[in-house]
Amino acid sequence: MMSDVLWEIVTLIVLVVVGGGLLLLGLLRGGLGRKKAAPPVAAPSAREAKTRGANTYQAGSTATIDTSKGAEPSRPSPAQDAPVAESSAPAPTDAPADQATPASELTSDEARPADEAVAEAPDIEQPESARGRMTRLRSRLAGSNNAMGRGLLSVLSGDKLDDAVWEEVEDTLLGADLGVAATTEIVDGLKRRVQVDGSPSAEQLESWLHAELLAQVDPTMDRRIAASRIGDRPAVVMVVGVNGTGKTTTVGKLARVLVAEHKNVVLGAADTFRAAAADQLETWGARVGVPTVRSDKDGADPAAVAFDAVKQGIDGEADVVLVDTAGRLHNKVGLMDELSKVKRVIEKQSPIDECLLVLDATTGQNGMRQAEIFAQAVNVTGVVLTKLDGTAKGGIVVLVQRELGVPVKLVGLGEGADDLAPFDANAFVNAVLD
Numbered sequence: 001m002m003s004d005v006l007w008e009i010v011t012l013i014v015l016v017v018v019g020g021g022l023l024l025l026g027l028l029r030g031g032l033g034r035k036k037a038a039p040p041v042a043a044p045s046a047r048e049a050k051t052r053g054a055n056t057y058q059a060g061s062t063a064t065i066d067t068s069k070g071a072e073p074s075r076p077s078p079a080q081d082a083p084v085a086e087s088s089a090p091a092p093t094d095a096p097a098d099q100a101t102p103a104s105e106l107t108s109d110e111a112r113p114a115d116e117a118v119a120e121a122p123d124i125e126q127p128e129s130a131r132g133r134m135t136r137l138r139s140r141l142a143g144s145n146n147a148m149g150r151g152l153l154s155v156l157s158g159d160k161l162d163d164a165v166w167e168e169v170e171d172t173l174l175g176a177d178l179g180v181a182a183t184t185e186i187v188d189g190l191k192r193r194v195q196v197d198g199s200p201s202a203e204q205l206e207s208w209l210h211a212e213l214l215a216q217v218d219p220t221m222d223r224r225i226a227a228s229r230i231g232d233r234p235a236v237v238m239v240v241g242v243n244g245t246g247k248t249t250t251v252g253k254l255a256r257v258l259v260a261e262h263k264n265v266v267l268g269a270a271d272t273f274r275a276a277a278a279d280q281l282e283t284w285g286a287r288v289g290v291p292t293v294r295s296d297k298d299g300a301d302p303a304a305v306a307f308d309a310v311k312q313g314i315d316g317e318a319d320v321v322l323v324d325t326a327g328r329l330h331n332k333v334g335l336m337d338e339l340s341k342v343k344r345v346i347e348k349q350s351p352i353d354e355c356l357l358v359l360d361a362t363t364g365q366n367g368m369r370q371a372e373i374f375a376q377a378v379n380v381t382g383v384v385l386t387k388l389d390g391t392a393k394g395g396i397v398v399l400v401q402r403e404l405g406v407p408v409k410l411v412g413l414g415e416g417a418d419d420l421a422p423f424d425a426n427a428f429v430n431a432v433l434d
């Protein structure tokens with residue numbers, strides 16, 4: 001009896017010990033199993049953490065002066081010869097176009113590893129010197145405009161110089177957009193010389209024609225551009241003109257001309273009407289290491305942008321500030337008001353030393369009407385005639401100078417980045433009579 005009770009107690013103890021052990025084991029295994037099944041929490045990569053923490057750089061209304069301007073020039077970029085229309089694409093890099101990042105969207109260098117930032121820095125191009133550009137581009141000018149010269153010379157080289165011949169000379173000059181007054185003066189001048197000389201040789205006639213044309217183009221006009229510091233401040237150049245005439249392109253090309261002359265340039269993107277205009281200008285500037293002052297807001301106040309650009313030019317001791325403006329003409333009063341306001345606001349800090357009017361040479365008389373409207377709003381000091389490579393109407397040079405009383409200072413002779421040349425009266429007449 002006693003041994004039966006003992007056995008029952010021993011069995012009970014064994015069961016309790018084994019059961020407890022199993023329970024403990026089960027609990028332990030269950031706990032570990034649950035831990036294993038939980039998804040791992042990935043630790044953020046160092047790069048992700050930095051990017052999240054970094055501020056995205058947004059170009060504000062003032063840009064910092066790009067100190068890379070003085071940096072050693074890199075090899076010329078193939079983009080230099082690309083059509084200018086393509087310059088509205090993102091800033092030139094060696095990356096394919098769809099990978100290139102517009103300057104306004106760049107993240108600050110803090111956000112990327114140093115080697116990456118270096119690899120993506122835009123190449124600084126070395127623009128071609130402006131000297132002799134018109135001679136280099138002479139074939140472009142001659143290509144379309146020497147039809148007028150050849151026509152005149154062939155008419156004048158006939159057997160006799162009668163009324164029919166003079167009429168044909170007049171028609172050719174008028175057809176090349178010289179305008180009535182200049183045409184009459186040229187024909188009268190030639191007639192007078194013929195009366196004195198009797199029967200001139202073909203060479204003599206050509207040299208008279210050269211002299212008459214040159215007198216009309218007027219080599220004595222002062223075609224220099226205010227682009228050097230005046231006293232203790234930068235020169236301020238305002239560029240006006242109808243959209244599509246090549247205004248923004250001209251400001252970009254002019255910046256290149258000035259950089260080639262070792263000028264320290266600041267660009268002001270005060271054409272806030274067309275959203276892409278500021279990007280386009282900034283791209284031109286970046287190519288030659290020139291800072292662009294802009295606003296990222298569409299339709300921002302152009303006068304405020306112009307003010308900031310001039311301020312940056314003054315503070316940074318630049319040589320020259322080039323201010324691009326909008327030129328929509330559908331509302332003449334609005335345009336005049338806007339341009340006058342830009343002018344007024346700039347003049348709170350500095351006089352405007354130069355106001356260049358950009359005209360498309362292919363628009364002929366229509367362009368002249370536009371020119372007059374601009375001349376009423378601002379004090380135009382010089383004309384840039386663009387697309388002279390694409391027209392046989394080079395006589396517009398003479399017409400525009402007569403009508404506005406200001407010289408043609410620069411001519412656009414192609415879509416290439418260095419196809420803007422200082423206007424040279426002799427080279428122009430030589431090309432026409434080539």
Ligand SMILES: Nc1nc2c(ncn2[C@@H]2O[C@H](COP(=O)(O)OP(=O)(O)OP(=O)(O)O)[C@@H](O)[C@H]2O)c(=O)[nH]1
Pocket residue numbers: 083084085241242243244245246247248249250271274277325326327386387388389390411412413414415419
């Ligand atoms: N053939 C030729 N094309 C030119 C010349 N200058 C500019 N262009 C072209 O003219 C077109 C218009 O140029 P833009 O600079 O965008 O015109 P814009 O007047 O500034 O227009 P907005 O920026 O809207 O004010 C572009 O396709 C240029 O490549 C030139 O001298 N010759």
